[in-house]
Amino acid sequence: MRSQADARLGDRDGVAAETDDRDVLARRFWTGGVVMLGASLLFLLIDLLYVKEHLAALVAVKVIQCAILAVAVLAARRAKDLDALLRLGAYTVCGLYVTTAALAVLRGEFVASSFIFIATAMATASFVPWGPWMQALTVVAASVAIFVARMLQPQPVDASMAYRALAVGFALFGSVWVAREHDVQRRKRRLAEAQVAEESRISAALARAGEEMIRCESTPVILDRACPLVVELLRCDACSLVLKDAGENVFIPHNAFSHRDQDWQAMREMRVPARMVEPLIAHLASSGVARLKTSKMQNARARELHQRYHIGTSLYVPLRRGGEIMGVISAHYKDEARRFDRVQERIAVGIAHLASLALENTRLLEELREANRIKAEFVSTMSHELRTPVSVILGYTEMLDDDTISRDERSRILQRVRRSGIELLELIEETLNLSRLEAGRDPPRYERVRPRELFTDLVAEFAAMVPLEDVELRWVGPDDVELVTDPRKLRIILKNLIGNALKFTPRGEVVLACRDEGDVVRCTVRDTGIGIAPEHLPIIFDMFRQVDSSDARAYRGAGLGLHIVQRLVHQLGGEISVTSELGRGSAFELTLPRGTSAQESPTQPSADPLS
Numbered sequence: 001m002r003s004q005a006d007a008r009l010g011d012r013d014g015v016a017a018e019t020d021d022r023d024v025l026a027r028r029f030w031t032g033g034v035v036m037l038g039a040s041l042l043f044l045l046i047d048l049l050y051v052k053e054h055l056a057a058l059v060a061v062k063v064i065q066c067a068i069l070a071v072a073v074l075a076a077r078r079a080k081d082l083d084a085l086l087r088l089g090a091y092t093v094c095g096l097y098v099t100t101a102a103l104a105v106l107r108g109e110f111v112a113s114s115f116i117f118i119a120t121a122m123a124t125a126s127f128v129p130w131g132p133w134m135q136a137l138t139v140v141a142a143s144v145a146i147f148v149a150r151m152l153q154p155q156p157v158d159a160s161m162a163y164r165a166l167a168v169g170f171a172l173f174g175s176v177w178v179a180r181e182h183d184v185q186r187r188k189r190r191l192a193e194a195q196v197a198e199e200s201r202i203s204a205a206l207a208r209a210g211e212e213m214i215r216c217e218s219t220p221v222i223l224d225r226a227c228p229l230v231v232e233l234l235r236c237d238a239c240s241l242v243l244k245d246a247g248e249n250v251f252i253p254h255n256a257f258s259h260r261d262q263d264w265q266a267m268r269e270m271r272v273p274a275r276m277v278e279p280l281i282a283h284l285a286s287s288g289v290a291r292l293k294t295s296k297m298q299n300a301r302a303r304e305l306h307q308r309y310h311i312g313t314s315l316y317v318p319l320r321r322g323g324e325i326m327g328v329i330s331a332h333y334k335d336e337a338r339r340f341d342r343v344q345e346r347i348a349v350g351i352a353h354l355a356s357l358a359l360e361n362t363r364l365l366e367e368l369r370e371a372n373r374i375k376a377e378f379v380s381t382m383s384h385e386l387r388t389p390v391s392v393i394l395g396y397t398e399m400l401d402d403d404t405i406s407r408d409e410r411s412r413i414l415q416r417v418r419r420s421g422i423e424l425l426e427l428i429e430e431t432l433n434l435s436r437l438e439a440g441r442d443p444p445r446y447e448r449v450r451p452r453e454l455f456t457d458l459v460a461e462f463a464a465m466v467p468l469e470d471v472e473l474r475w476v477g478p479d480d481v482e483l484v485t486d487p488r489k490l491r492i493i494l495k496n497l498i499g500n501a502l503k504f505t506p507r508g509e510v511v512l513a514c515r516d517e518g519d520v521v522r523c524t525v526r527d528t529g530i531g532i533a534p535e536h537l538p539i540i541f542d543m544f545r546q547v548d549s550s551d552a553r554a555y556r557g558a559g560l561g562l563h564i565v566q567r568l569v570h571q572l573g574g575e576i577s578v579t580s581e582l583g584r585g586s587a588f589e590l591t592l593p594r595g596t597s598a599q600e601s602p603t604q605p606s607a608d609p610l611s
């Protein structure tokens, strides 16, 4: 397994590859140089034994040649980089060609030197990675040396000389082609090796990021870990993360890493309007990554802010939720001259993907936990709410068995049994309404409705269920207020609101006031009941939320009514709000679009047996 340090970026790998190349070449130079030095010394020995003419000059040139080789062999080990080594090689080979040509002139024979020219040209083309141009340079040096030698030693041209000249010519110019071919192959191999190295660096970095993200169990932890991870894996100077506040349509800095403390304190106060970064967000949505130099920023305010916080170059990647960009991670270099490369870009994109995935997973997990909580709450509330009326029904029906009870008593008991039965039915209705809403298989059916008529129906219904002696239930407003909406849903809404008002109002009045306000119809259900404390107002529309949810509570109910009401109002395109004062009463106000006759649905029998 690669260590964390290996996963980090840097040009260390490139430097290592070049060092490897230099070492290999230095070894080849050394070996080639030593072999040639040995050969030169042997040639010198032969010269000393057999050559009588120009011996002193011959020895002098030979010594120069050996010196060139010896210097090359020694210097090869010391060359500080590949280029220096290649230059040294080229000069050595040129020196060899010149001295070989000089020796040929002095010896008066060209066979051995032809062989040396051919062998050297082919060896350098095959083993020295200096490409066709350097090879051509040495070939030019060889050609000039041969030409000068030919001028100094004019011999009559014979067939063997023509063959040799042709062979040397082919070998010299052919070596340039060989050098070019090797160079092409070498470049391809280099490219493939670089790609493999790049991929393995990216995979190691992303494996590290994945490992880190898997360990994060909650949204805040993921967001906190993202910036340090970016700085570590991209080896950049700093990183910051902004999140979109969809409500206010602004981007808010959430956290940062490696920025100066005072810069971050100032940054975190910022609210970046979404429209200010619109082009960047649009670019991120389509390309997934953006690079920007501070001085090139078109928005003067953004440029000024980046300069103030010492940001020279930035790399941006989006955090997504579904198709939406919910935030942006930005990696920074202080120095504008530094730029993020392709590998850093890909790692940053990978980190952003992993973080988005981790965020989505934790969101699902949190939703699952919430769903589990709701399920547990549902089971417990339902069993409590079902048990009470059933026990009442069973208890009272047993009492009915007793023949001694009076007629009046019997009718009171039957009244209670009936009320408990209605309670049960309502509970089942609420549950069915909720499940229909959850399943999304209850689209609104629009018709012309008069709330006054619904109210009259509801008064009759409530009067049959609860004695309305101490509470006055009345309508306020013109009778002809009309709107185009789903009558069944509006009935459920009003029934729940009025039912609650009656339940929580021991005495006084419950009023339904409706008025036409042009585009909307505003209906308010007002009561003079127990009221709701301000701290409870934000939660009463949540599922299973009751001000008093204890088993010993004084008022019955499953805590589903207002949740269903709110969802139905939203489904009908309206809004609902509540104001209340403890001990004085509450007012639930709903506004619904007035609608037009064009919206009315074609008449169809209702599919809902409970409606």
Ligand code: ADP
Pocket: 496, 500, 501, 504, 527, 529, 530, 531, 532, 540, 545, 546, 547, 548, 556, 557, 558, 559, 560, 561, 562, 563, 586
């Ligand atoms: P429930 O079926 O338990 O009444 P709801 O969702 O209809 O559930 O209401 C949630 C809670 O809101 C109630 O339990 C009650 O505490 C409070 N509430 C609703 N309407 C009123 C009202 N008119 N007056 C006082 N409290 C109310």
